[in-house]
Amino acid sequence: MKRLMLTTALSTSVAFGAAAQTADTGAADHSGAAETVPAFLASDFTGKTLYTLTSDDAREIGEGAAEMTPAERDRLRYTSSETFVAGRDDWENVGSIDDIVLTQDGEIRGVLLDVGGFLGFGARTVKVDIDELYFVTDTDVAEDIDDFDVVIAMTEDELENLPEWDEDQLQAGFDVRAYRQGDHQMQDAHAEEASAAGMGEDHQMAEGDQMSEGDQMEHGQREVFTDNYQMLEGDERTADRLIGADVYDAEGENIGNVDDLVIGDDNAIQGILVDVGGFLGMGAHTVMLSIDEAQIGWSDEDGDVRVQVPMTGDALEDMPEHEG
Numbered sequence: 164m165k166r167l168m169l170t171t172a173l174s175t176s177v178a179f180g181a182a183a184q185t186a187d188t189g190a191a192d193h194s195g196a197a198e199t200v201p202a203f204l205a206s207d208f209t210g211k212t213l214y215t216l217t218s219d220d221a222r223e224i225g226e227g228a229a230e231m232t233p234a235e236r237d238r239l240r241y242t243s244s245e246t247f248v249a250g251r252d253d254w255e256n257v258g259s260i261d262d263i264v265l266t267q268d269g270e271i272r273g274v275l276l277d278v279g280g281f282l283g284f285g286a287r288t289v290k291v292d293i294d295e296l297y298f299v300t301d302t303d304v305a306e307d308i309d310d311f312d313v314v315i316a317m318t319e320d321e322l323e324n325l326p327e328w329d330e331d332q333l334q335a336g337f338d339v340r341a342y343r344q345g346d347h348q349m350q351d352a353h354a355e356e357a358s359a360a361g362m363g364e365d366h367q368m369a370e371g372d373q374m375s376e377g378d379q380m381e382h383g384q385r386e387v388f389t390d391n392y393q394m395l396e397g398d399e400r401t402a403d404r405l406i407g408a409d410v411y412d413a414e415g416e417n418i419g420n421v422d423d424l425v426i427g428d429d430n431a432i433q434g435i436l437v438d439v440g441g442f443l444g445m446g447a448h449t450v451m452l453s454i455d456e457a458q459i460g461w462s463d464e465d466g467d468v469r470v471q472v473p474m475t476g477d478a479l480e481d482m483p484e485h486e487g
Contacts, residue, residue, distance in 0.1 A: 201241060201298070207309035209262055213276055214254040214314045220246050221316040225295070232466035234407040240297055247299045247314050257319040261288055264333075272337050278322045289325040291315070385415025387471045392460035395468075400432060400459055408459075408468040410437050412476045421470060425451055435470065439479045450482040 224243050228236045258278035266272055273290040299312045315322070388394070395404070408421045418439055425434035432454050438447040458471045472479070 201300075201311070203309055203311070205263060208313075209260050211260045211309075211313050212256055213258045213260060213278070214312060215257050215317055215319060215322070216247055216250045216254055216314050217316060217318050218250045218253060221250060221314075224297075225316055228294070232404075232468075234403060234468075235466075236294060237407060240294070243297050244299045244301075247297055247312075248301055254314065255319060257322060258286060260313060264290060266337050268339075270337075275328055276322065278319060287323055288328040289322060290328050291322075291325070385411075387411045387415050387469055388458070388460040391462050391464045392469065393463060395459045395461050399461075400454065402432065404461065404468045405432070405435060405459070405470070408470050410435070411469060411471045412479060413471075413473050414475055415471075416476055418476050418479060419447075422449065436485055437479070439476070439482075448480075448484045450479055451485040452479075 224239055224246060228239055231239075258276055261275040261277045263271060264273045264275060271293055274293050274296060275288055275290055277286040277288055279285065279287050295315055295317070297314045297316070299314050300310060402424055405421050405424060409417055410419050410421060412418050419437050421435045422438055423436040424432050425436065427433045434451045434453055435457065436449050436451055438449050452472050452474075456473055460469050460471075461467070462469075474482075
């Protein structure tokens with residue numbers, strides 16, 4: 164669930180992993196101790212100076228992200244400091260962070276940058292995906308929450324050649340995210356196929372009942388795990404897969420993301436922590452859900468991980484706040 168209290172990965176999470184930089188990309192190798200994600204406020208983010216670094220090492224980080232899972236790509240934004248600090252002498256101040264574009268489904272659709280110009284005059288406002296930005300610190304532990312620099316691996320010319328931001332886009336809105344849109348399209352496609360074959364609702368219900376548990380939702384509900392998802396069990400349910408995974412309720416509604424994990428004395432994962440309720444992260448409260456009650460699917464196409472729990476959204480919001 165995205166928050167206006169931004170973190171560099173847009174959630175505060177715990178994963179098993181030492182934030183050791185790799186020689187190839189400067190990204191973290193998560194294979195040991197727990198890691199916490201640095202957090203900051205949106206008000207500390209907007210207005211910050213934007214720097215560029217276009218070294219081969221910096222560009223290779225983004226190029227390698229295409230082969231990574233969404234969670235791994237998220238980590239690149241705050242675990243690549245070593246690469247960018249090494250090239251600090253080549254940084255160029257090209258502008259500043261102007262604003263953040265959000266939609267009412269809680270998604271961050273882009274970051275507005277003011278680039279070019281002089282002392283703010285003649286600057287051009289462009290929009291980039293937040294995945295293009297890297298949050299760089301010189302030390303392992305920042306003294307203040309705003310003790311970081313924002314760097315992008317693009318030249319000033321490349322930024323200035325991006326389309327100029329048009330505020331009419333806010334009125335027009337944005338397309339529904341692919342995974343949500345896909346849920347609706349798949350549901351409509353099933354209905355059209357059944358109608359063409361002359362099947363009634365009772366037949367559709369019976370057909371769904373014949374499929375394996377967890378692969379199909381009950382009639383009238385959204386399908387969470389499509390054919391390209393395989394269910395994860397036991398040791399396959401690792402922290403690096405679960406952190407940041409989308410969480411769905413019993414009706415197939417996306418209710419947020421896995422924000423944290425509860426680890427037992429035997430280092431086994433006992434539960435997942437999810438923020439429910441509220442709006443854009445404000446007014447939400449954190450609940451703990453048993454890992455044993457969750458269905459967890461992994462896509463072999465893009466590495467996406469989804470978690471479905473057997474409660475409705477309303478039931479989750481009625482659960483007590485997790486303490487600990």
